[in-house]
Amino acid sequence: xxxxxxxxxxxxxxxxxxxxxxxxxxxxxxxxxxxxxxxxxxxxxxxxxxxxxxxxxxxxxxxxxxxxxxxxxxxxxxxxxxxxxxxxxxxxxxxxxxxxxxxxxxxxxxxxxxxxxxxxxxxxxxxxxxxxxxxxxxxxxxxxxxxxxxxxxxxxxxxxxxxxxxxxxxxxxxxxxxxxxxxxxxxxxxxxxxxxxxxxxxxxxxxxxxxxxxxxxxxxxxxxxxxxxxxxxxxxxxxxxxxxxxxxxxxxxxxxxxxxxxxxxxxxxxxxxxxxxxxxxxxxxxxxxxxxxxxxxxxxxxxxxxxxxxxxxxxxxxxxxxxxxxxxxxxxxxxxxxxxxxxxxxxxxxxxxxxxxxxxxxxxxxxxxxxxxxxxxxxxxxxxxxxxxxxxxxxxxxxxxxxxxxxxxxxxxxxxxxxxxxxxxxxxxxxxxxxxxxxxxxxxxxxxxxxxxxxxxxxxxxxxxxxxxxxxxxxxxxxxxxxxxxxxxxxxxxxxxxxxxxxxxxxxxxxxxxxxxxxxxxxxxxxxxxxxxxxxxxxxxxxxxxxxxxxxxxxxxxxxxxxxxxxxxxxxxxxxxxxxxxxxxxxxxxxxxxxxxxxxxxxxxxx
Amino acid sequence: xxxxxxxxxxxxxxxxxxxxxxxxxxxxxxxxxxxxxxxxxxxxxxxxxxxxxxxxxxxxxxxxxxxxxxxxxxxxxxxxxxxxxxxxxxxxxxxxxxxxxxxxxxxxxxxxxxxxxxxxxxxxxxxxxxxxxxxxxxxxxxxxxxxxxxxxxxxxxxxxxxxxxxxxxxxxxxxxxxxxxxxxxxxxxxxxxxxxxxxxxxxxxxxxxxxxxxxxxxxxxxxxxxxxxxxxxxxxxxxxxxxxxxxxxxxxxxxxxxxxxxxxxxxxxxxxxxxxxxxxxxxxxxxxxxxxxxxxxxxxxxxxxxxxxxxxxxxxxxxxxxxxxxxxxxxxxxxxxxxxxx
Numbered sequence: 001x002x003x004x005x006x007x008x009x010x011x012x013x014x015x016x017x018x019x020x021x022x023x024x025x026x027x028x029x030x031x032x033x034x035x036x037x038x039x040x041x042x043x044x045x046x047x048x049x050x051x052x053x054x055x056x057x058x059x060x061x062x063x064x065x066x067x068x069x070x071x072x073x074x075x076x077x078x079x080x081x082x083x084x085x086x087x088x089x090x091x092x093x094x095x096x097x098x099x100x101x102x103x104x105x106x107x108x109x110x111x112x113x114x115x116x117x118x119x120x121x122x123x124x125x126x127x128x129x130x131x132x133x134x135x136x137x138x139x140x141x142x143x144x145x146x147x148x149x150x151x152x153x154x155x156x157x158x159x160x161x162x163x164x165x166x167x168x169x170x171x172x173x174x175x176x177x178x179x180x181x182x183x184x185x186x187x188x189x190x191x192x193x194x195x196x197x198x199x200x201x202x203x204x205x206x207x208x209x210x211x212x213x214x215x216x217x218x219x220x221x222x223x224x225x226x227x228x229x230x231x232x233x234x235x236x237x238x239x240x241x242x243x244x245x246x247x248x249x250x251x252x253x254x255x256x257x258x259x260x261x262x263x264x265x266x267x268x269x270x271x272x273x274x275x276x277x278x279x280x281x282x283x284x285x286x287x288x289x290x291x292x293x294x295x296x297x298x299x300x301x302x303x304x305x306x307x308x309x310x311x312x313x314x315x316x317x318x319x320x321x322x323x324x325x326x327x328x329x330x331x332x333x334x335x336x337x338x339x340x341x342x343x344x345x346x347x348x349x350x351x352x353x354x355x356x357x358x359x360x361x362x363x364x365x366x367x368x369x370x371x372x373x374x375x376x377x378x379x380x381x382x383x384x385x386x387x388x389x390x391x392x393x394x395x396x397x398x399x400x401x402x403x404x405x406x407x408x409x410x411x412x413x414x415x416x417x418x419x420x421x422x423x424x425x426x427x428x429x430x431x432x433x434x435x436x437x438x439x440x441x442x443x444x445x446x447x448x449x450x451x452x453x454x455x456x457x458x459x460x461x462x463x464x465x466x467x468x469x470x471x472x473x474x475x476x477x478x479x480x481x482x483x484x485x486x487x488x489x490x491x492x493x494x495x496x497x498x499x500x501x502x503x504x505x506x507x508x509x510x511x512x513x514x515x516x517x518x519x520x521x522x523x524x525x526x527x528x529x530x531x532x533x534x535x536x537x538x539x540x541x542x543x544x545x546x547x548x549x550x551x552x553x554x555x556x557x558x559x560x561x562x563x564x565x566x567x568x569x570x571x572x573x574x575x576x577x578x579x580x581x582x583x584x585x586x587x588x589x590x591x592x593x594x595x596x597x598x599x600x601x602x603x604x605x606x607x
Numbered sequence: 608x609x610x611x612x613x614x615x616x617x618x619x620x621x622x623x624x625x626x627x628x629x630x631x632x633x634x635x636x637x638x639x640x641x642x643x644x645x646x647x648x649x650x651x652x653x654x655x656x657x658x659x660x661x662x663x664x665x666x667x668x669x670x671x672x673x674x675x676x677x678x679x680x681x682x683x684x685x686x687x688x689x690x691x692x693x694x695x696x697x698x699x700x701x702x703x704x705x706x707x708x709x710x711x712x713x714x715x716x717x718x719x720x721x722x723x724x725x726x727x728x729x730x731x732x733x734x735x736x737x738x739x740x741x742x743x744x745x746x747x748x749x750x751x752x753x754x755x756x757x758x759x760x761x762x763x764x765x766x767x768x769x770x771x772x773x774x775x776x777x778x779x780x781x782x783x784x785x786x787x788x789x790x791x792x793x794x795x796x797x798x799x800x801x802x803x804x805x806x807x808x809x810x811x812x813x814x815x816x817x818x819x820x821x822x823x824x825x826x827x828x829x830x831x832x833x834x835x836x837x838x839x840x841x842x843x844x845x846x847x848x849x850x851x852x853x854x855x856x857x858x859x860x861x862x863x864x865x866x867x868x869x870x871x872x873x874x875x876x877x878x879x880x881x882x883x884x885x886x887x888x889x890x891x892x893x894x895x896x897x898x899x900x901x902x903x904x905x906x907x908x909x910x911x912x913x914x915x916x917x918x919x920x921x922x923x924x925x926x927x928x929x930x931x932x933x934x935x936x937x938x939x940x941x942x943x944x945x946x947x948x949x
Contacts, residue, residue: 044675048662138800142793184763185787196683320815321795328792332655335901342815446788453786454758454802 007354011362016054020061021359025366028068033076033378039069040326047333056355058337063356064363066326067309071115071367074302075378078107081216082393086204086270086439087305089212090277093432094290094297096216101293104379105233109240109372110295114302116368117244118255122310123360125259126317130353133314137263143459145264146447147468152271152440154472156278156433165547166504167433170424172540173511174437175444176518177202179533185449186527191518197409204270206410207438209398210417215425221390237375243295244303250280250296251303258304262311269308269326270439276304278436291430309360317341317353427504437536445532504551508544515541636878638886640695642674646684647702652791652812652901653867656729657700659900660869663890664698681705682716688723691872696879698726698887703866704767706858706921710929711936717922723870724880727887728914729900730907731809731866734771734828735837740821742804747825747841750781750805757782757943758803760789767862768807771828773939774855775807777948778847783807784943798822809866810837811905829860851931858928861917865909868918884911 011017024046031042046065050058077088078095095107129136156171180191181201192198244251254276261272280300281290288294315321320342322328334341339349371378398414424431451459459465515537522533641664645657661675674695681701688699709716738744742755750757761769764787772783783805789797795813797803799821806813806822810833816822817836827833830842844856871883890896891908900906909917921928938948 044658047658048665138796140796141800141802142797145793182763182765184765187764196686199683315792315796319795319799321799322792332652332901336655336659336899338898342819450786450788453784454756 005354007351007356008358010056010351011060011355011358014057016057017060017355020053020057021064021362022366024061024064025068025363026370028065028070028363029072029367029370031065032069032072032074039066039073040329042066042069043326043329043333047329047336050333050337053337055338056349056352059334059339059352059355060359062330062333063359064366066330067119067360067363068367070305070309071112071119071364072371074111074115074305075108075371078111078298079104079379080393082213082396083208084205084213084396086208086435087273087301089208089435090273090301090432091298091305092212092216093277094292094294097291097293098295098298099379103236103293105236105375106240106243106295107298108375108378109237110243110298111240111302112237112368112371112375113241114244114251114299115306116364117251118258118303118306119309119364120306120361121255122259122262122307123357123364124310126310126313126360127353127357129314130318130357133263133318137315137319140264140464141462142447143451143455143462144464144468145267146444146451146459147465147472148261148264148267149271149440149444149447151468151472152267152275152436153444154278156436163547163550165543165550166429166508168543169508169511169540169547170429170431171433171437172536172543173514174434174439175441175536176437176515176533176540177207177434178438178441179445179536183525183529184446186525186529188525188527188529190525190529190533191521195409198413201442202438203410203413204439206398206413207417208435210414210419211421211424211431211434213393214414214418215421215431217390217393218422219425233376234372236379237372241372244299247296247299250284251299253279253283254300254303255307258307259311261304262308263314264311267443269305270435271443272304272308273301274432274436274439276300277432306364310357313356313360317356423507423510427507429504429507441532441536449528449531502551505548508548508551512541512544512548515544636876636882638668638671638696638879638882640672640674641668641886642676642695642697644676644684644688644697644699646681646700652809653700653702656867656900656902659896660698660700660890662899663893663896664886666893666895667886667889682708685720685723685870688870688872689719691874693872693874693876693879696875696883697872698869698883699871700729700867700869702767703728703731703862703864703868704765704770705868706862706865706918707767707770707932708765709922710858710925710932717925720918721922722873724873724875724883725911725914725918726869726871726880726883727891727911728865728869728909729867729891729902730864730909733810733833733837733905733907734807734863735810735824735833735840736775736826736828737806737808737813737817737822737824739798739801739804739806740823741801744804744825745823747779747781747846750825753782755804756784757805759783759785759805759807760794760797760803761785761787761807762789762791762794763787767866770936771859771862772807773936773943774859775843776939776942777935778843778849778852778855780848780942782942782945783939811902828863851935854928854931855935858921858932861921864907865914865917868914887911 011021027046028039028042031045032039042065043062046062050061053061073085074088074091074095077083077085077092079099081092081096081100083089083092091111095111098104099107126133153171153175156167178201180198182189182192182199189199257276257279258272261267261275277297277300280296284290284294284296288296290297312322312327316327316331318341320331322331331341339352341352398411421431424434455462460469518533518537519541522530522537524530525533643657643661643664645654647653647657658675661673665671665673672695682705684699684701685705688697691697705720709720736747738750744750744753759768759772761772763769764785766787769785769787772785775781776783786803789803794803794806795816798806798816810817810824813822817824824837824840826846827837827840827842830844832838833840843859844852847856869887871880875883887908888910891906897903897906940946941948
């Protein structure tokens with residue numbers, strides 16, 4: 001405890017460390033607000049600048065940079081409806097509809113407060129359990145990871161607002177698509193058909209940009225050129241700041257989930273936020289309008305997002321094992337600047353856990369203060385002319401995807417998944433199950449296959465597995481019970497709409513054909529490489545059959561979709577993608593094209 | 608005490624090597640725009656080394672624009688490098704396991720690999736076999752007598768560690784069973800928690816675990832000085848048996864010695880290639896590079912001449928080596944999974 005407090009004392013009394021804290025936080029906020037720049041890439045960019053600094057001051061700068069980038073990163077995604085990563089997408093699902101209804105200030109406040117709350121609480125837990133946390137981490141092995149991933153797959157059921165069967169179809173499609181590329185356990189290339197650009201799998205940012213950002217932006221554009229999103233005062237933001245406190249029980253549960261997933265290697269931010277989102281959906285009142293602007297849909301993923309930071313530092317500091325890809329870079333940075341982590345840390349730099357924990361706390365709070373003051377400016381982004389926003393956001397999303405995987409094929413992936421996303425949106429089929437299948441599928445497959453080799457059936461003798469499986473059984477029972485209760489209600493929908501009618505038949509038939517083709521092809525994959533695609537396809541095909549019958553019985557769709565495409569937008573989108581394929585950075589210039597066009601004055605509503 | 612240490616000697620040799628090329632043109636080529644690509648994912652050791660190289664390159668060429676980016680796997684990055692135009696000059700770092708890939712691939716892959724310009728390599732000479740402390744294994748004989756499976760966590764079947772494990776099996780009769788799918792972080796947890804009990808890695812990768820006493824080194828892969836406590840361990844060449852052993856040992860030495868290969872595109876001019884090679888020599892001679900890369904003084908750099916000789920030897924003998932490698936891999940896998948191999 002003395003060492004921990006000495007970390008705090010050093011932090012607040014050493015000018016270089018205080019300066020590093022402020023500089024890192026401001027740089028992190030800027031990086032987070034820039035589309036496509038994650039905490040991880042911000043670390044990579046900052047690394048050259050900290051070399052030569054005093055080691056602990058350099059560590060403070062990097063920690064505060066990473067923490068603040070995590071908090072601010074979701075704000076533009078939620079306001080513009082243009083997420084550039086899978087984790088941002090979870091918050092954007094409900095954040096964007098709320099912002100579009102003129103509650104941008106509330107959205108920003110809720111994001112900042114939830115993420116900060118999660119971050120500060122997880123830092124406190126980190127400080128408390130640092131002396132003995134290592135032993136706990138080592139009790140969790142691959143079987144437990146597999147069990148956690150299975151829990152993640154069951155989150156599909158929670159976010160299947162279009163109906164459980166349709167949710168399974170879409171989730172299975174996501175899991176199937178995630179198997180595209182090189183199988184690390186056999187070396188077999190699955191479903192690549194010789195295309196080198198997908199040999200290492202699909203690009204997650206491209207899939208997210210296509211599936212979530214493109215349809216949302218097109219829908220936004222279809223509503224006309226005028227921005228109708230409200231401006232926000234600090235008072236409006238303050239309302240949002242209180243939201244996590246109003247939903248403190250949900251925030252606590254999501255925070256615990258985020259912290260636990262944070263210290264499990266191989267799961268990562270995406271799993272944390274989507275599990276939290278799914279948990280919020282299945283554990284809140286049926287009338288909460290998830291997908292249409294439920295504040296709970298912001299609080300849960302953002303608290304988990306903040307809390308997983310503290311969790312991820314646990315194995316990084318105590319064992320020298322990174323808990324996430326961001327922590328892998330942080331660990332490398334620590335090595336470069338001369339800071340030792342792992343068990344020897346307690347003798348070499350005993351104040352480090354204190355420095356990390358308190359830096360996280362202070363950086364989170366500082367980020368909150370700065371962002372709250374800047375909230376009116378941030379929210380005004382969303383009230384810009386829709387044509388400008390659409391152009392900028394499309395370019396940002398596709399460029400972020402391109403930077404993550406700089407291949408011409410990345411633009412094509414964005415285009416293909418954009419088309420799929422639009423089709424699903426028109427058919428009123430929720431898209432989150434696809435993302436969950438896509439993110440969790442590979443983790444589940446890898447962990448299950450490793451468990452089978454090393455443990456076999458003995459995996460079920462492990463207490464951790466039994467506990468997690470028990471929780472899954474309880475949760476399934478709970479979901480089934482709730483679904484029965486909700487059977488007569490309208491039900492929340494991931495796409496902010498009522499249940500799909502016959503309009504869903506086309507996409508369902510298309511997916512069924514995809515599953516049949518995958519079954520035929522995957523039978524040729526040996527060494528276990530065919531199991532996951534086969535299981536996903538069979539489950540998807542069965543669910544597609546059930547969903548088709550239910551859809552035919554349901555009658556015509558209740559509403560026509562409001563999506564309207566015009567030639568100019570089509571040309572704009574195609575140009576953005578082609579340019580990204582050719583020269584990614586140049587795509588950033590595209591928004592200028594729209595700026596020279598005559599623009600109507602945006603309409604704003606003061607909140 | 609030698610006049611020059613290894614890095615200084617390399618810098619001198621590179622300077623001499625570059626001299627004829629520079630002599631062709633009165634004004635030596637000055638690199639203005641350099642793109643450094645790591646074919647290995649961000650956060651990995653190789654990625655950290657490449658980023659340290661970028662920093663050193665920027666220090667050496669303060670007026671130049673040095674971009675750093677992550678590539679997408681060795682074979683894909685190689686294809687991109689081959690297809691790239693002359694501007695910017697590319698220095699792409701690809702894993703030495705690409706040699707194993709090429710030997711198992713078509714002859715065309717070897718031909719394509721030969722078209723790039725070799726700049727240099729940061730070797731991983733000090734590979735070793737470890738056992739976890741809780742497994743109780745303290746020697747190779749303990750491993751031979753083991754009644755429990757010897758699980759070795761590896762990233763994928765394309766990783767050099769995977770192939771090396773099979774080759775160790777084939778040459779020593781051990782029964783190491785590789786389990787693919789472990790990310791670097793998961794690999795350490797798997798070892799610390801006892802989920803897996805044996806590991807193959809460069810000694811730098813697991814220095815912390817050895818220092819903590821969590822891992823016990825059992826065998827060196829090469830018969831070269833590793834430093835304490837490794838020098839007292841048996842070396843793989845002294846344990847290897849069978850008619851294929853000499854070929855396999857030489858192949859492993861080539862892969863380990865040229866683990867992080869830096870290549871440039873074929874479209875560069877002679878002057879640009881010479882400038883790139885000189886830059887590489889400057890980078891590896893920069894003491895700050897050793898610190899930033901985490902390699903310290905154990906950089907293990909090879910200049911382009913040594914690299915070309917090493918890689919060229921393997922590729923030239925491809926037709927002879929490929930069947931030996933295939934045989935050894937099949938044998939290693941069979942032993943690891945409880946089968947037999949004559």
